[in-house]
Amino acid sequence: MEDAVSENAGAQAPLLVAIDGPAGSGKSSVSRAAAERLGFxxxxxxxxxxxxxxxxxxxxxxxxxxxxxxxxxxxxxxxxxxxxxxxxxxxxxxxxxxxxxxxxxxxxxxxxxxxxxxxxxxxxxxxxxxxxxxxxxxxPGVVIEGRDITTVVAPDAPVRILMTASPEIRATRRAGELPGMTHAQVLADIEARDAKDALVVDFLNPAPGVTLVDTSDLDFEQSVQAVIDIVRAVQGAAEKS
The missing domain is CATH 3.40.50.300 (P-loop containing nucleotide triphosphate hydrolases)
Incomplete structure (x- = not known):
């Protein structure tokens, strides 16, 4: 039993990458792509x-x-x-x-x-x-994405990212996923949801220790690379220490 406990204690814990963000920020698709390329x-x-x-x-x-x-x-x-x-x-x-x-x-x-x-x-x-x-x-690592991930679910994660984008950009992205809805309708829905979310969570200002990634002016590949770069920087710092 002691040997088993000792073995588990020495096991390398997965690197946890916590990603928050509002709908349309790209967090789900970007998180998945980044995880795949990192082998997470x-x-x-x-x-x-x-x-x-x-x-x-x-x-x-x-x-x-x-x-x-x-x-x-x-x-x-x-x-x-x-x-x-x-x-x-x-x-x-x-x-x-x-x-x-x-x-x-x-x-x-x-x-x-x-x-x-x-x-x-x-x-x-x-x-x-x-x-x-x-x-x-x-x-070796797991990217965990959703709501309140960086502040409530995994506030101690070595990598914490708040991924956001302007309401107009998010509406454009979401409109492509919601056939039958106009850009104006999707934008109104996003703004209403943002106002509701603002009562309980801040998707505009990252908490201390959380890195902000604004994807408003980034395409998909650039957004994925931004996440990978942040993870690699943390891995590199850990290896040096």
């Missing part, structure tokens, strides 16, 4: 909230009842791939694990995610789960 894993935290909402809907759990949602978390098993094509699997007591990758992206689920994410205790448990996933990944 990518952890999409939003998928867990979607999967939990899906599980609540499937089991008839009251999404607005924090105790009920926490009870559901005692009965589920969550798994997500960190490399390659993303696959999300959910297991519930008494049932075989189910691949819910496409299901959690359906509109019927997306519209319910905020009902589970609003519970502080649920967020706390998922945040702990995210760190456990990273610690047990066996990878």
């Amino acid at each position: 894993g990518i952890l999409d935290t939003g998928a867990a909230y979607r999967a939990l909402a899906w599980a609540a809907l499937e089991t008839g759990t009251d999404l607005d009842d924090p105790a009920a949602v926490e009870g559901l978390m005692n009965l589920w098993a969550y798994d997500i791939t960190l490399q390659g094509e993303q696959r999300v699997t959910v297991g519930l007591v008494g049932a075989s694990p189910i691949d819910v990758t496409p299901a959690i992206r359906e509109h019927s689920v997306s519209g319910q995610v905020s009902r589970v994410s609003k519970h502080p205790a649920v967020r706390e448990r998922l945040n702990a789960m995210f760190l456990d996933i990273v610690a047990g990944s066996g990878l």
